[in-house]
Amino acid sequence: MDYIWSILPSLLDGLKMTFGVFGLTLLGSLPLGMVVAAALRSDLDVLRGIMNVYIWIMRGTPLLLQIVFVYYGLSLAQIATFPRFEAAVLTFILNYAAYFAEIFRGGFQGISQGQYEGAKVLGFSPFQTFKLIILPQVTKAVMPAIGNEVVNLVKDSSLVYVIGLGDLMRAGNIAAARDVTLMPYILVGILYLGLTAVATIVMRQIEHRLNYYR
Amino acid sequence: MLKIENLSKSYGNRTIFKNLNLTLPAGEVLAIVGPSGIGKTTFLKIVAGLLPADEGQMILDDQPLDLSGHRKDARVGVIFQDFNLFPQYSVLKNVTLAPQTVKHLRPQTAQALGEQLLSGLGLAAQMHQYPFQLSGGQKQRVAIARALAMQPGMLAYDEPTSGLDAESTQRVIDVILQLKEQGTTQLVVTHDLPFAKAIADRTLDFGNEVERG
Ligand SMILES: Nc1ncnc2c1ncn2[C@@H]1O[C@H](COP(=O)(O)OP(=O)(O)OP(=O)(O)O)[C@@H](O)[C@H]1O
Ligand SMILES: [Mg+2]
Numbered sequence: 001m002d003y004i005w006s007i008l009p010s011l012l013d014g015l016k017m018t019f020g021v022f023g024l025t026l027l028g029s030l031p032l033g034m035v036v037a038a039a040l041r042s043d044l045d046v047l048r049g050i051m052n053v054y055i056w057i058m059r060g061t062p063l064l065l066q067i068v069f070v071y072y073g074l075s076l077a078q079i080a081t082f083p084r085f086e087a088a089v090l091t092f093i094l095n096y097a098a099y100f101a102e103i104f105r106g107g108f109q110g111i112s113q114g115q116y117e118g119a120k121v122l123g124f125s126p127f128q129t130f131k132l133i134i135l136p137q138v139t140k141a142v143m144p145a146i147g148n149e150v151v152n153l154v155k156d157s158s159l160v161y162v163i164g165l166g167d168l169m170r171a172g173n174i175a176a177a178r179d180v181t182l183m184p185y186i187l188v189g190i191l192y193l194g195l196t197a198v199a200t201i202v203m204r205q206i207e208h209r210l211n212y213y214r
Numbered sequence: 215m216l217k218i219e220n221l222s223k224s225y226g227n228r229t230i231f232k233n234l235n236l237t238l239p240a241g242e243v244l245a246i247v248g249p250s251g252i253g254k255t256t257f258l259k260i261v262a263g264l265l266p267a268d269e270g271q272m273i274l275d276d277q278p279l280d281l282s283g284h285r286k287d288a289r290v291g292v293i294f295q296d297f298n299l300f301p302q303y304s305v306l307k308n309v310t311l312a313p314q315t316v317k318h319l320r321p322q323t324a325q326a327l328g329e330q331l332l333s334g335l336g337l338a339a340q341m342h343q344y345p346f347q348l349s350g351g352q353k354q355r356v357a358i359a360r361a362l363a364m365q366p367g368m369l370a371y372d373e374p375t376s377g378l379d380a381e382s383t384q385r386v387i388d389v390i391l392q393l394k395e396q397g398t399t400q401l402v403v404t405h406d407l408p409f410a411k412a413i414a415d416r417t418l419d420f421g422n423e424v425e426r427g
Contacts, residue, residue, distance in 0.1 A: 118298030121262050122312035123288035136302045213301050214346040
């Protein structure tokens with residue numbers, strides 16, 4: 001018990017990093033995903049092509065590779081050198097935006113043409129139609145899938161430890177190696193379970209709020 | 215009054231109608247009938263401003279209607295075959311949203327207008343429900359109220375009785391005749407001939423009376 005108390009501060013410190021990566025990634029990737037989804041619906045073939053290649057690469061390669069590539073790779077090739085945290089957050093945003101864009105794309109496809117027509121004959125502008133008619137329905141439709149990704153992000157954030165960022169995973173690793181015990185890993189596991197449980201409950205709550213109509 | 219002059223439409227090299235001329239006096243009901251695939255919905259969507267016409271013009275109450283497919287006004291109120299109500303909004307908000315956001319009516323004014331229209335159509339008890347909670351006939355009357363709330367120069371319906379039982383169909387007939395009495399100009403696309411007969415001052419048979427060649 002004393003041992004747990006002794007390593008808890010360092011784990012909680014790691015938790016801050018985990019929260020940072022998690023929060024900034026959501027903050028950046030949700031809007032970016034929406035923009036990419038909009039670009040996927042554009043009339044410009046070139047733009048759609050670029051977006052499809054971007055999504056294909058982001059979803060077709062491991063996130064771990066992408067993190068290492070952005071942090072070490074770009075630096076080795078002398079293209080760009082990012083600090084660890086910036087490299088991690090940038091990669092996470094680009095990666096998750098691709099997944100979110102796919103989800104939003106599906107959400108937009110599920111809206112019937114009739115909704116656009118109904119709005120148009122009432123005189124709504126395209127922007128009003130998007131904001132008042134389409135977006136709320138898309139939001140409801142994508143929420144379960146977004147929820148899954150949010151829970152995944154909690155766990156994926158542990159990947160930042162490969163570039164030496166002091167997150168929860170790394171804090172556990174250091175303690176386990178130093179004290180030669182299994183205990184830190186168990187604690188880290190419990191903390192992740194708690195985080196994913198909270199994320200799941202929050203997302204379910206949001207879904208539930210949107211369930212007042214069909 | 216709706217005046218249509220030399221209206222033509224084709225999809226690629228397939229002519230749907232050509233040189234269509236038509237006058238619908240104010241307050242009258244015109245039924246458009248004809249077999250499936252003849253172009254009734256195409257015609258209605260052009261009247262509604264949802265599809266561009268190739269040629270011709272349309273004048274509603276002495277003002278030309280945009281036929282480019284980019285119409286921005288709501289002078290033609292449309293009741294769609296599957297209603298296209300906004301599922302996330304209550305019945306009342308379906309009716310008040312456009313007057314408020316498009317016409318900038320004050321919320322209380324829009325609310326009063328919506329309540330009045332819905333009550334007039336027998337939907338006083340449904341105002342705070344959501345579209346998914348309504349029957350087909352009720353949804354349709356919400357769609358009518360929603361269109362009327364923009365005070366359009368005319369109403370256009372696409373197959374308003376499809377999917378309705380006899381009782382709801384009678385109700386639609388009553389509503390159309392009630393609106394006619396109030397002076398609303400109405401254009402109704404249908405392939406239900408008894409229904410057309412019950413409502414229309416005039417019937418245009420798209421199969422036989424429209425040039426296509
Ligand atoms: N966007 C389009 N491009 C090409 N052809 C079309 C298009 N929309 C409709 N058509 C064709 O034009 C013809 C008229 O279609 P429309 O939907 O207007 O018929 P309708 O009279 O409303 O039929 P129904 O009674 O079945 O509703 C049909 O043969 C249809 O296949
Ligand atoms: Mg049709």
